[in-house]
Amino acid sequence: MRSPKDFFTPLALGAPDPVREIPLRPSRMIHFFDPSNEKMRAKAGDMARDVDVLLGNLEDAVPADHKEAARNGLVEVAKSTDFGDTQLWTRVNSLDSPWVLDDLITLVTEVGEQLDVIMVPKVEGAEDIHYVDRLLAQLEARAGLRSPLLVHAILETASGVANVEEIAAASPRMQGISLGPADLAASRRMKTTRVGGGHPGYLVRTDPAGEDVTQGRTTYQQDLWHYTVARMVDACAMHGILPYYGPFGDIRDVVGCEDQFRNAYLLGCVGAWSLHPKQIAIAKKVFSPEPSEVAWARKVIAAMGDGTGTVMIDGKMQDDATVKQCRVVAELAEQLASRDPELGQAYDEATKEAMADD
Numbered sequence: 340m341r342s343p344k345d346f347f348t349p350l351a352l353g354a355p356d357p358v359r360e361i362p363l364r365p366s367r368m369i370h371f372f373d374p375s376n377e378k379m380r381a382k383a384g385d386m387a388r389d390v391d392v393l394l395g396n397l398e399d400a401v402p403a404d405h406k407e408a409a410r411n412g413l414v415e416v417a418k419s420t421d422f423g424d425t426q427l428w429t430r431v432n433s434l435d436s437p438w439v440l441d442d443l444i445t446l447v448t449e450v451g452e453q454l455d456v457i458m459v460p461k462v463e464g465a466e467d468i469h470y471v472d473r474l475l476a477q478l479e480a481r482a483g484l485r486s487p488l489l490v491h492a493i494l495e496t497a498s499g500v501a502n503v504e505e506i507a508a509a510s511p512r513m514q515g516i517s518l519g520p521a522d523l524a525a526s527r528r529m530k531t532t533r534v535g536g537g538h539p540g541y542l543v544r545t546d547p548a549g550e551d552v553t554q555g556r557t558t559y560q561q562d563l564w565h566y567t568v569a570r571m572v573d574a575c576a577m578h579g580i581l582p583y584y585g586p587f588g589d590i591r592d593v594v595g596c597e598d599q600f601r602n603a604y605l606l607g608c609v610g611a612w613s614l615h616p617k618q619i620a621i622a623k624k625v626f627s628p629e630p631s632e633v634a635w636a637r638k639v640i641a642a643m644g645d646g647t648g649t650v651m652i653d654g655k656m657q658d659d660a661t662v663k664q665c666r667v668v669a670e671l672a673e674q675l676a677s678r679d680p681e682l683g684q685a686y687d688e689a690t691k692e693a694m695a696d697d
């Protein structure tokens with residue numbers, strides 16, 4: 340464990356200074372593609388225009404005999420694509436795999452300037468982040484990079500969840516954490532066979548109304564991921580980094596996907612993974628506040644002046660705490676508007692209407 344005094348000191352001579360604050364760039368969807376797939380590589384430019392984050396996946400879902408092709412394919416995409424202000428991320432292979440060392444060496448050396456974030460799977464504790472942190476500093480120094488690569492951890496082992504706070508705090512490079520529900524379910528020995536989402540057997544049932552316990556009892560499906568997402572959000576918020584829902588594997592179930600993403604959004608997540616083009620629009624919709632919410636937030640902020648005291652708006656009490664919540668929504672709207680002018684216009688029109696109603 341480094342002394343707090345040394346926390347922002349580069350871990351290798353000549354490595355760039357660590358960032359002091361994680362940039363809040365829009366990242367409503369982290370779109371996964373397989374860079375070993377020639378067809379997907381050819382679409383990288385179009386995908387980059389459509390998403391906030393494009394991620395070249397090197398880990399699970401890429402067959403063992405495609406690992407090298409995926410790594411080289413990502414280098415090719417990074418060198419040949421104009422990303423504009425879209426972020427390019429990668430998910431490297433797990434730290435116990437035979438591929439990760441070459442993933443990191445190749446990517447930092449060849450395309451370190453183009454990459455924004457390195458996603459590290461199956462993080463168990465702070466020691467995994469410390470290992471990557473030092474190695475990245477050495478590689479950045481050797482490649483002469485001007486800014487440090489950021490690191491994103493996937494929460495997908497029972498020990499990762501138990502250590503989530505120390506993972507979030509492990510390095511100034513920590514950009515965020517995603518839930519990895521499929522590996523986490525396996526690690527916990529849960530009895531599900533899915534990638535994210537709920538399960539009809541995980542439910543609560545109303546009490547029996549009379550003697551017959553089989554009659555008149557309504558059941559409500561519960562969220563298997565509530566505890567983990569909430570814990571991850573707290574750990575991230577405490578350390579100034581960003582939480583994400585991970586993948587939703589039932590591509591056909593666009594309704595279930597939207598619900599799962601929205602639960603995560605309402606709990607504090609800033610985005611989710613999209614595995615298929617269908618899920619891009621879902622994440623964009625869910626992780627962008629509604630124009631009416633933005634209008635309301637701006638109205639409360641305007642009415643609250645210096646942010647202290649109370650005012651009544653439409654019968655609802657506003658005070659220091661509600662104005663803080665409204666600032667979260669209004670700040671997110673500003674970030675998204677700078678990337679998506681159409682959305683910005685919808686926010687401004689809704690605000691004008693809401694203010695005119697007074």
Ligand SMILES: CC(C)(COP(=O)(O)OP(=O)(O)OC[C@H]1O[C@@H](n2cnc3c(N)ncnc32)[C@H](O)[C@@H]1OP(=O)(O)O)[C@@H](O)C(=O)NCCC(=O)NCCSC(=O)C[C@H](O)C(=O)O
Pocket residue numbers: 371372373378379382386396399400493495518519520521522523534535585586590613614615616
């Ligand atoms: C899931 C898929 C294998 C489905 O692919 P496919 O059967 O080809 O779907 P479609 O026929 O519906 O495709 C229609 C067209 O869209 C293109 N396509 C599909 N997926 C993508 C994509 N991700 N990016 C860009 N384009 C995509 C197809 O090529 C078709 O194009 P065309 O022929 O021109 O019409 C596939 O979607 C896929 O591989 N997705 C990514 C899977 C992935 O990355 N999985 C790993 C992440 S989840 C995970 O790791 C679990 C996690 O770690 C945990 O533990 O929880």
Ligand SMILES: [Mg+2]
Pocket residue numbers: 399460495519521522
């Ligand atoms: Mg996984």
